Amino acid sequence: MIYLDHAAATPVDSDVLAAMQPYFSDVFYNPSATYLPARQAREALEAARGSVAHWLGVRPTEVIFTAGGTEGNNLAVAGVMANFPNCSAAVSAIEHESVLAAAQQFNCSVAFVTEQGRVDPGSLRQKIADNTVLVSVMYANNEVGTTQPLRQISAVLAEIRTERKKAGNDLPLYFHTDACQAANYLSLSVASLGVDLMTLNGGKIYGQKQTGVIYAASSVKLSPIIRGGGQERGLRSGTENVAGAVGFAKALEQAQSVRQFEATRLNEVKNVAIRLLSQKIPGVIINGSLKYRLPNNIHITLPGFDNERVLIQLEERGFLAAAGSACSASSEEPSHVLRAMGVSDDAARSSLRITMGRSTTMPDIERFIQALTEITKVIRTTLLQITKISHIS
Secondary structure (H helix, E strand, C coil): CEECECCCCCCCCHHHHHHHCHHHHCCCCCCCCCCHHHHHHHHHHHHHHHHHHHHHCCCHHHEEEECCHHHHHHHHHHHHHCCCCCCEEEEECCCCHHHHHHHCCCEEEEECECCCCCECHHHHHHCCCCCEEEEECCCECCCCCEECCHHHHHHHHHHHHHHHHHHCCCCCCEEEEECCCCCCCCCCCHHHHCCCEEEEEHHHCCCCCCCEEEEECCCCCCCCCCCCCCCCCCCCCCCCCHHHHHHHHHHHHHHHHHHHHHHHHHHHHHHHHHHHHHHHCCCCEECCCCCCECCCEEEEECCCCCHHHHHHHHHHCCEECECCCHHHCCCCCCCHHHHHCCCCHHHHCCEEEEECCCCCCHHHHHHHHHHHHHHHHHHHHHHHHHHHHHHHC
């Protein structure tokens, strides 16, 4: 099988698994205990925290381990908004469901995106009221791969903060980004990006599922959504997952170490793939920005084709791809991301997401496109035959 759904999940890297292994059985102790073996577990946990902090360019105390991106996004949104019950949030229309669902519990405005899935900083500014305390815009979209102008948005927010200060408005204005899909290919320097909170997910970077972190600047007023023993600075109670933290740190180190090489390699594959798709499949539409895009993402619409039928036939030929976000695969509703980009529901039901990874090669993609070309030809011929028969009868 050729796996082309890396946006949904990545396999655990062998080095990541090896780094985690001792903490499943040998150093299994609760890191909050006081005896020596437990202190070894605590040291491993804090070393992992320090490693993550290094790659983000932040203090270790600003790194909170979580059980993945959904929890991190909920903590960022609900954790801020709980402290400002009479204030509002502003989010983009193409955020992950975990951001949108969390934000909809509060007074929230939604910023529109362009047909390419990009947030316009000027339009976003219009959604920010005097009582807005949180803005959340994802770094890179999980469906169409479009990257967002975080630095420009950060500059807009800096201007608003200055204006508020002059007007005597002392409310904070925090900037959160969901960077779960970006970590494999883009820099995570929070100082450069200008963000106050950032969510990361181990299951997207060749780490274990249900691992992740949220970066929260020390200046952010954050409340926990999971309460109990007060672990993780009181922001995420529960016995720490030492193996998961160690594995996440190793996965992030590897992802950030090879990101430029992988980005260059997969950009070349992606560009060839888009050219071949346009040549071989009549009417194919490439969704999202061609310029501002993750290097591993190819999102297409095949007008008139049922994407579920195409995916089944692709699997029969040995290719695993997706119709959209795996997190919303159980919903019969068309993608909210594509709707926000102005894509019709019929076109959304004819769309495929192909997301590559470290194992993907140029021959893999060439074989995939050949299979997709053959499948669409067969389906198109069958539909023409059915149409002719119906006309005759």
